[in-house]
Amino acid sequence: MTMLNGFAYDELSFGADGTPSDPAQSRTAPPLALGADVTDLLVLSHGWNDDAPTARALYDGLTSAMARCGGAPPGLAVLGILWPAKRYGAAPALAAAVAADPTGPAAAALVAGVRDRLGADLGRLPAAPGWGDPGDGQDAFFAMEPQALLDRFGQFGFGLSDVLNLATYYEMKARSAAVGRGLAAVLAAVRAARPYLRLHLAGHSFGARVMASALAAGDPLPISSATLIQGAFSHYGFSRKWDGAHDGLFRPALVGGRLTGPMVVTYSHHDEVLGVAYALASRLADQPDSAVGPLGGPHDEFGALGATGALATPESVWAPMGTFGGQAYAFTAGAVNNLESSLYIPSHTAVTCNEVGMAILGAVNTDEIGTTEAG
Known part of the structure; x- marks a missing residue:
């Protein structure tokens, strides 16, 4: 068994179409999830422009932060997923x-x-x-x-x-959503094989979209926690009728019993990457700087989850990110717990600090509810 900073660890690779690279794994529980001593499975996803070595460095950093924080369930295992997320390169x-x-x-x-x-x-x-x-x-x-x-x-x-x-x-927007749908099928296989295993999801950047897609696309499993670190999708992703007519694309993640524990969202005003795509897209729409700003404001349709948190979302609650060594989190199960993280997340990729590890473990350790809102 491979160990990563004290946690049992394995990997699962996905192709560009969102299916596992090994077709035999498409609807099969990974061996890691079948261990008799595994009580909790944390699935991690990297994001935009990360190759396999970069993704593994992220997973090493996050699990190292968790280990430094302490308090993880003794039976917590970690499954790192790998998917092709590199940008274009010209000849x-x-x-x-x-x-x-x-x-x-x-x-x-x-x-x-x-x-x-x-x-x-x-x-x-x-x-x-x-x-x-x-x-x-x-x-x-x-x-x-x-x-x-x-x-x-x-x-x-x-x-x-x-x-x-x-x-x-x-x-990457389309691909990460496809990987999320592929992951949902794997998670369903895990749930079928291990009905009482607690499942936890955590993703960074477009990896947050992977996890939101897995939650929204799959049948209720349920999922015990989801931590979205500097999520690279719209801040209306979980909203109710954000424009008066449409729910957010990933709102199904919050209803129908899919999530029985907390969703935790980190957002930082220092995230320089999340503003790029939205700032560029605003130029296509002929929106001036004054209307958009570098990251998108709280009333701007161009805003990203990791820049402002989950807006127009009835389940949202708000708090500052806690200090390492300080008071333990008291997250609300079934809610979107938005953490203002600017003090600890100085850029899009600087997310392996102790405070992020503390947030992941806070979500993992939150007591669950039996049901979630049905509509």
């Missing part, structure tokens, strides 16, 4: 041509090629409704001619790399 010859003329025909050709490939990739995955990610500009991105797209970004001081980063955002 050297094309990259050189683009560097020589970053707004010219070579750059436009690169945008066209990337967008064609992106469109093909997205066509293989279920499409999310347009209202599911308010403000992210995906329809506008595909509607504009490549040169017009470069010109539009150029008006605001952005360039080719920003166009490609936004393309990556759209692909």
Whole structure:
């Protein structure tokens, strides 16, 4: 058995289509979950632009923080999931041509090629409704001619790399949701094999979207806790009628008995990455800086969960992130516990501090409720 900072540990890999890389594992409980001494299974997911070594470093950092905090259930095991989340890279010859003329025909050709490939990739995955990610500009991105797209970004001081980063955002958005649906099937197999095993989910960045998708897409299992660390999706993701007509895309995660423990959301005003995609998308929608700001404000449809917390969500409660060594958390089961984390999370990727480990364990150790809201 592999150990990671004192926790039994294993990994499960997923492909770009959201299914396990080994087809035999698609609806089978991982061996780690079948251990007789395992009482709790924590599933971790990395996010955007993380390769396998980077993901493993994240898991090492998070479990190390948890170990330093102490108080984990003796039977807690950790399953790290791996999925392809790297951004685009141009061929050297094309990259050189683009560097020589970053707004010219070579750059436009690169945008066209990337967008064609992106469109093909997205066509293989279920499409999310347009209202599911308010403000992210995906329809506008595909509607504009490549040169017009470069010109539009150029008006605001952005360039080719920003166009490609936004393309990556759209692909990772769809892919992380697909991985979440694939994970839901695996979790169902775990629940069938181990009916009383407590299941916990934690994800960073687009890994938070993986977990939100797994919760919302699957049948009620239930899940004992979910910790979303600097989540890279809309702050209306769990909302009720955010626009007067539509619930958030992941609102089903909070109803029907899917979550019997707490959801914990970290958000930080210092998260420079979460504002990028929304700021770029706002330019496609012709929104001025004054209306959007660098990260999106609490009344801005372009805001991200990890920048502002879960808005327009009746289940939301709010508190500052606790100090390591301070009072233990008293999270509310069935609620979205939003932690203002700016004191401890100075950037999008700096999330392996003791305080984040303390938040994960606080969620894991919260007593559960028997039922959740049904509507």
